[in-house]
């Protein structure tokens with residue numbers, strides 16, 4: 001099983017953190033990986049890396065050059081997957097009910113800017129947030145996008161300014177997912193929607209592969225389930241509208257027809273490898 005690309009393991013300051021969902025400190029070991037591990041909160045079942053790196057260490061992870069090549073090489077595939085997932089989650093119905101002129105969209109963790117560029121093509125006034133300087137530069141230079149380079153909550157963006165907020169494969173990297181969601185909620189317009197994509201710890205692949213699961217990587221500080229992420233979203237003022245999951249078997253792990261059927265089932269039954277939650281403001 002090939003894991004998702006991650007910054008290389010390094011020695012950094014780490015400390016035990018309470019559960020980011022309920023504040024509990026009673027954990028059981030969940031996944032033991034090479035050089036790091038995840039625990040499960042006994043109270044609310046949130047899975048988080050523990051001990052966790054400090055803020056400086058996390059910042060350093062994303063200040064390097066290595067991410068850019070990976071993102072450029074994969075941006076087309078990632079965009080296609082994200083557009084399919086958005087379609088499944090009812091994005092096009094949501095969009096078709098809007099007059100897009102002057103509507104702002106914000107893609108947080110926009111990497112090379114492929115998604116905001118696509119949204120702009122569709123009529124959105126699309127912007128991005130990307131803390132990796134080289135990727136932010138790339139998105140500005142090659143796509144002419146407006147990209148904020150600080151973490152979301154440090155940009156002092158206007159409350160209620162965004163009708164669409166997307167964050168794909170981002171929240172699992174953050175030290176403070178609650179702070180992030182609170183800020184996203186503040187920025188969301190009254191009729192706006194948040195589309196959040198993240199690996200699914202309750203999915204079939206996570207169960208099958210354990211610590212070899214492709215999403216159990218050094219860069220992922222939280223491994224959410226639909227249940228834990230729903231609870232966090234609701235606590236921060238979101239109303240869940242739809243949850244979709246996809247990806248049953250890893251590519252190449254089974255004959256194509258088997259994978260096809262399994263992927264369909266995973267999607268229908270909610271045990272897919274990745275999930276997308278669509279929510280609106282309460």
Ligand SMILES: [Zn+2]
Pocket residue numbers: 019020021022023024041042043044045046
């Ligand atoms: Zn907890």
